[in-house]
Amino acid sequence: xxxxxxxxxxxxxxxxxxxxxxxxxxxxxxxxxxxxxxxxxxxxxxxxxxxxxxxxxxxxxxxxxxxxxxxxxxxxxxxxxxxxxxxxxxxxxxxxxxxxxxxxxxxxxxxxxxxxxxxxxxxxxxxxxxxxxxxxxxxxxxxxxxxxxxxxxxxxxxxxxxxxxxxxx
Numbered sequence: 001x002x003x004x005x006x007x008x009x010x011x012x013x014x015x016x017x018x019x020x021x022x023x024x025x026x027x028x029x030x031x032x033x034x035x036x037x038x039x040x041x042x043x044x045x046x047x048x049x050x051x052x053x054x055x056x057x058x059x060x061x062x063x064x065x066x067x068x069x070x071x072x073x074x075x076x077x078x079x080x081x082x083x084x085x086x087x088x089x090x091x092x093x094x095x096x097x098x099x100x101x102x103x104x105x106x107x108x109x110x111x112x113x114x115x116x117x118x119x120x121x122x123x124x125x126x127x128x129x130x131x132x133x134x135x136x137x138x139x140x141x142x143x144x145x146x147x148x149x150x151x152x153x154x155x156x157x158x159x160x161x162x163x164x165x166x167x168x169x
Contacts (some may be wrong), residue, residue, distance in 0.1 A: 043101040044056075061145055062145045102120075103117070104117055105118070115137075120132075
């Protein structure tokens with residue numbers, strides 16, 4: 001019986017360690033694959049930000065964009081464990097879908113620098129979502145990184161779930 005317990009405990013530990021390593025490898029691959037083009041870097045950052053994947057968003061950013069990620073991560077870590085768990089569950093539902101970035105303009109800002117403007121679109125809580133978004137990007141070696149992001153006007157209505165008290169004055 002003791003042997004069975006030891007084997008089961010060892011398997012559980014090995015499985016969780018293997019899964020954690022696999023998750024880290026997948027995150028690294030998505031990050032590297034996402035920032036080989038300016039559009040890919042902007043969209044990958046956008047989705048990491050939206051899903052509160054702080055590690056991935058930080059790996060895709062530099063400058064003021066990285067500072068925004070770190071500030072958001074700090075606010076999340078300042079929550080109690082219960083608050084953080086509830087917030088993570090809520091965000092998993094609210095931001096389940098990936099966004100796509102429809103670039104409307106691209107301006108060269110200097111060597112290895114680019115400004116992209118466009119509309120992020122997808123679903124938010126199962127309803128259409130569109131938001132103006134602007135990215136400043138910098139190329140370092142063979143990768144692009146978001147150096148600044150400006151979230152603009154939301155172009156769609158808020159999901160009905162936010163209109164909780166329709167009868168209120």
